[in-house]
Amino acid sequence: MLRVACCVTSPFPVQSPASQTAPTDPMKERLITLIESALDTLIADGTLPADAKRPVQIDRTKDKSHGDFATNIALMLAKPAGMKPRDLAEKVIAALPQDSAIAKTEIAGPGFINFFQASDWLNSLLDQALADKHLSVARPEQPQTVVVDYSSPNLAKEMHVGHLRSSIIGDAVVRTLEFLGHNVVRQNHVGDWGTQFGMLLAYLDEQKHEESAAELSSELSDLEGFYRAAKQRFDESEEFATRARGLVVKLQAHDPDCLKLWGEFNSISLSHCQAVYDRLGVSLTADDVRGESAYNDDLSQVVADLDAKGLLSEDQGAQCVFMDEYKNKEGDPLPVIVQKADGGYLYATTDLAALRYRANTLGADRMLYFVDQRQALHFQQMFSLSKLAGFVPESTELSHMGFGTMNGPDGRPFKTRDGGTVKLIDLLNEAEERAYALVKEKNPQLDEEELRTIARAVGIGAVKYADLSKNRSSDYIFNFDQMLSFEGNTAPYLLYAYTRVASIFRKAELDMTQVSGEFLLQEDAEQALAARLVQFGEVLQSVAEKGLPNLLCLYLYELAGLFSSFYEHCPILNSEDEALKQSRLKLAALTARTLKQGMELLGLTPLERM
């Protein structure tokens, strides 16, 4: 694997322009403005010292009895003001300008100020979202160009479960960034170069003398088997291994025969990858492929430029850059080796070239790398060095969105019974088969074609959601049964919630856009659902900033749960009051659209029935 698996805390923090221009929740912004105004008043009348001002923190409350929003500002300023927190809170409230969005304020606990939002205000937010194709999700004031490096399989091998996380999580973040209005450039940095390739070409060359072209072609279609055979030769024969290493150098020297062999691998292997992407619903295409080899011509220049900057030094025959921040086990400076003693270039050299390309040619404001956590040190070094060398502007945000290792139920790295890697395609087949059996059992009356369509959405969705719903940074326990249980916090739960809404509109013979009237939110279930609906944009913003799709999963799961509760407790079509019926239809319609949009951003396929 090349760049298989979260979020690492870099010792060299990079600025996040995203967070500076981020549109937050409109209600929070409004409250912050009001509170700041109140603080100014208190400073002016001498209640607070002039230097007491600090960022106002507004949180959504967890408990409804605490209202909708809360601020701890009185607790923060109690000491500088020399007042008891609750007394200060009282002053703050008294100094708050009138605002129609707020129905009530209260002091609670040690000195929190709780805000209860006015129902008119909430209703107007809901109506705005309903009237907007973009669901009232704010667009950035200044869209960024975000280059996202994800999936990036090794073309020398078949894709396996280790590639799931990067591909799926990366794709969800990419979709979210695009929806928000950023300019996203996908980069599939496939491994089409390097030592492993030398081994394969050496083996291919060997086989050419022993097999017909037809046999060879057939053998190549099973890349996995081909790779194993080559690896075996490599491990067993020193002579073969030497030849393999030599071929890497020949490749780098653009030897025509080598290049021809190499081209055969690429086209076959890429077609396998594309089939998996299509099946998985990952939005990558051939246009997004820019493999390691694409930077070959620039590698010598990278080294020369490092030299020109005075960063390069030779050590034991290799061309290295030493940075003070990085030490080895003896406490001596740790090098980044950019050219081996034999003249060959390395992974690091390629990544530096890629960083420069992405900054200069692609014009990246931000670069995200969805790559295995184990490569954290490598990326820290690359990020530091690329800025030190001036390959990337200081202002560019560079983030390694690392993720944990894929483990089996035993907590050990995930393998098949015989110790091999699990092919992605096998996993997807299994998921669809299980889903098919379940769908058929629940809805035997559906025709075959629809059964298959549903099984695909449910099965593939379950696999993706299992991964998306977990925090990127922790190791991942891969469990077939859990992944495909289809109960609880799973993709089918979200899909099901959506079909329930769709079913209502089907039954009523209404289009989801054919809703009117005013919101009348009386029941707890209605209010809770409504309050959650207006938080969609805020959640998407977090996903885009942090690269954590599990936040969107959590939101959608809670939204679906709140809808289910509403659905059970509040009759919609059977409502006796026509105005109430219209209000509930509107709530259902907005829920449906939010769920659908959210699922699409996760790369799930919403279904009208299941």
Next chain:
RNA sequence: GCGCCUGUAGCUCAACCGGAUAGAGCAACGGCCUUCUAAGCCGUCGGUUGCAGGUUCGAGUCCUGCCAGGCGUGCCA
């Protein structure tokens, strides 16, 4: 040795910049289908947040020291 990550209910995971009574799902147990899809809803049970200190009005969250596991640490990617 040094560095990074992880440790929360029996299991899998949440917990927004330090905030109020640490939440879900699975499993277990008990209710709810003549009424919009029961892949659902409602409820019960389940916790010394690895351990010990510290900072704070307030700590799962921040600091220090331990313990356990994983990963990384010069010519692989």
